[in-house]
Amino acid sequence: MNKKPTIAFLINQFYNTYNNIIWRNVVEITKKRKDLNLLFFMGKELLTPYRGDIHYNSIYSLINKNVIDCVIIGAPTGTFVENEVFTNFIKKFEPIPVVTFAFQAENYPAVLVNGKKGIIEAIDHLVNVHNVRNIAFIKGPEYSQEAHERFEAYLEGLKKHGIKFDENLVVPGNFAKDRGYNGAKEIILERKLLPEAIICANDEMALGALNFMIEQKIPVPDKIKIIGFDDIVEVKLCYPPISSISQPFKQQMEKVIEIALNLIEGKEVEKVTILDTKFIPRTSCGCFENDEESTKLEFYEKYDVQPLIKMSETLIDKLTENLDFYFENTIKSKDDDFINYCRYALNLLFLENVDTDSFKERVSNFIANKIEFYKNDETISKLGNEILNKFRVIVKDYEKRIAINTIFLERNQRITLELIGQELSTSFNLRELASNIKRHLDELGIKNFLLCLYEGKVKWDKRIDYKIPEKARIILDIRDGKEIKHKNNIIKTENLFPKDFLSGDNTQGAIIPLFFSKEQFGYFILYPLLPDNLIYETIQKYISNSIKGYKLITSEKSIKNKLIETAKKLKEANKQIEKLAILDELTGLYNRRGFMTIATHLIELARRRKRDFLLFYIDMDKLKYINDTFGHKEGDVAIKAVSNILKKTFRQTDILARFGGDEFVVLAVDCSIDELSAVEERLKNNLDSYNETSVKKYSLSFSYGVAPYDRDKFHSIYQLLEEADRNLYRAKHAKHKK
Structure with a gap:
């Protein structure tokens, strides 16, 4: 191919942990590749019932064959629509190749997970290990293929163990936390039932169900056991930790990207790839959680932040060279030399902005080898196990401190964004808006930014389809921190951006729509991606508010020949602008x-x-x-x-x-x-x-x-x-x- 292919990835609802995990895995998998561009099209679910969200979906109408070489789309985008509607939406991207995940549409390659296996394993565990037979179920969205599969697995699991199905133990859900809370409430308070266990079709609802139990002082797992699905980070960190069915998110996204590139190159691909799930028992079902699990969690997944830069092997090599000296010293003196050294090493790696995973793994393996070496010496072997436990403790303490530091950094970034936003949202002049955006991009870590406004009105069919104007005007084009001036600042919307805008070895960017209420204005593109992906919607709102203010003013200036009338209307427009703010x-x-x-x-x-x-x-x-x-x-x-x-x-x-x-x-x-x-x-x-x-x-x-x-x-x-x-x-x- 003469150019790097560009993949469009449809993503939505960043405050939903499932989508956040998908986002971070895709970013991590593709960031090392130099053979593709990745653009996240940041919309919402089709026909979303949440007020104001639906107009994000105009961004999907910008996907076209002139710019995009393959489209990746997952089940979350179709949460609220029937399979036929979702499939017809996907067909609109033809002739661009499409890959789906967590959802199978006719004639499109799909990467799925075997959710049935995990659900049945969970029921087997409840019955065989905990002697539980009275099991309730909170379902997923009505139109979700995955939700249907999980409910069918529940029915199959009951049948396998000769448990009679009771419809009173099943309530509808929608994958949202509040529905888990209300589902548990409906079963227990309204139907006056107290099952031995509740299985939720996803972890968000399991967290909601747990919140209800805590509020009602129903002890988990003593009185009732809870199991979720997805194995997101929150279920590992809440108390009690929630048993869940683990999805192979990283493997799933690796396969999706692999299929997308093969389709672009014209290669044959598998029609359907199915990956296994696995039941993970924890305290919420009556099993003690493996203490090592949270230690093995990747830092960025556990605390929902971007990973640190890859380790500097030279520095880590130097630090691990001294392990033997400090370990033997601890054996002789019975003090904490080894642990203090490990604490020092972790702090040093943090200051140098180095990923500590390799060091933690090496230290754990080193201690395990020492325990094996001294296995015939009961005293040293016991001391070795104590050292291993202390090391796990300092690792957890280290990660907590890193998390707190990250929270402060993100809070400071949001405070900075709030201050910037106040300035942007009162810039009712496009030149002033562009100037203010340019001035603040560096504070947010944005090196490349393109702002385009449509030349004409966007037409909407009141459901899914948006007809985008053929042309857009470039308001601001920043490359590597420098503004690019265009002799002709009009581009075709089918081209999305100037042809050399996406440059460099690897480009991971996001494209976001600009609108106010039902009025569509245009879009902006930025890269590299920001560590806190909730910031995108905040930027979108500030810029959209500013453009709305600009349009209110310019609409009043259109009457040029009636000076008195124009002055009155300008005054009224100013009042409207003031009202927008107060x-x-x-x-x-x-x-x-x-x-x-x-x-x-x-x-x-x-x-x-x-x-x-x-x-x-x-x-x-x-x-x-x-x-x-x-x-x-x-x-x-x-x-x-x-x-x-x-x-x-x-x-x-x-x-x-x-x-x-x-x-x-x-x-x-x-x-x-x-x-x-x-x-x-x-x-x-x-x-x-x-x-x-x-x-x-x-x-x-x-x-x-x-x-x-x-x-x-x-x-x-x-x-x-x-x-x-x-x-x-x-x-x-x-x-x-x-």
Whole structure:
């Protein structure tokens, strides 16, 4: 081939651990290769029910044969659609070759895992080892092939052991943690059943089920045993550690990449590759976890961070040369010379940014060989085992400290991103936006960045298909930190980027759509990839907000001949821009930023003029229940209803705000503590009136705390909020007691 092939990998939902593991394995497998480019197309699940997410999927419509040589797509993208719909979506990429994983579509090579084997092994284990026969099951999404296979395996496992199937022990699920929680709740609290064990179709739901057991004080594994599927990192680190069915993620992704390259080269490939799963027993099913397991976890997988650079064998060789000296010294003096030396070596490797896996493996093998060598000397053999156990302890301690350090680094990066984002989201001029992006790229570790805006409107069929304009305009093109200027900055969207944009031995990049609500703007591409992949969506939102602000302004400037009218509309556009920054989109109330700005001014005014006011901190009750039971759309209806009750209760001069989620704040201006009872009565009457006339299957309620302004006690709005929050807590506690 004359050029390096470019593979498109469809990825979604980074806050889902399964997708995160897939991402990191693909990155790790392909980063050493010099024979391909890899582009992650960062969309969401097709027809996702989560509000606002669906328009990420416009990015899939940019995949075309001019740029992409093979497409890799996995089951998560089709979680919420029927197999036929998913298959038809995949067919749209033809004639580009396609590889699927965790899902089999007609005529496309697929890499699957034998989930049935792991589920049956788990049931065998429960029956044969723990004498458990009353086994419940929380299913996966309705349209998922893998979910169906796992449920069928459950039925087969029961039949194998002569256990009668009981439909009351099975509840629907969707691979999300909250569904595991609610599934366990449905079985135990609503159906009044307490099975001996629950098998969940994935680990996320198993974690949710465990949270429910902890909340209800049902001991695991004594009263009930829990088993998940996927063997993600969280199930190894929670307490108790959850038994799970392990998927060979790395092997699966290696095979997917291998098939993709073979298809590009025109080689024959296997129609279906099936890899085995394995049941891993842990404490949650009544088995003690192998202490060595967490030691053997790869650092980057365990703590969800990018791996360190590959080891410097020279430095590690030098450090391991001294092991024998310190080991023999410890045998003679019975002190901790050997362990202290290992601790020193680990710290040195960390400071040098060297991967410690090789050193840890060498030390473990060295100690094991010494124990074998001295096996006839009971004293030395015993000491050797003590040294091995101490080494495992310092390794765990080392990894914990590294994890804490990583958390601080990621937190600092997100703080930096927040500060950058505030600047980007108020750049309502494309030239200013491009300048600000360019200035901050280096702080985020981004060396190459391309920002393109569509020349025309994107058409959407209200389901899956987006018709992208034929052309896009390059707003910013950065290569190795330097801006590239184009005489003609218009490109065809079928080309995605200037032909030499992806350069270097190995390019791993991400392409992300830019949109605001239903309005599509364009896309940006960046590489190399960032260590914290949640940052991509944050950058996307900041840039999209800025472009929306720009469009609001430029749309008002289109009327050139009517100066007075234009001036009025420009003023109105500015107000709209200000509202974007200070108003809550759902309720129309002020958001946290708007409230804090106005309240800070009012509290200073009240202090000077000796005026009174009351601060109400209000918390909706049971919003989670409404979301979980009736859906997030109904949750939004409930939030709006509460905001309307507050508007009806308080005066136009009062400051009402939604702080986020289920929290509201009201600043009642010129209102003293003597008037509190009257306000509370209005609030109660308006709430009762709503519930009496509502046709909803739920009632609204909320708790609140009140803080009257005391100019001698409170000097800032933050202090007043803290006081109101404390009173809110007391109110909720009192309500809970009743």
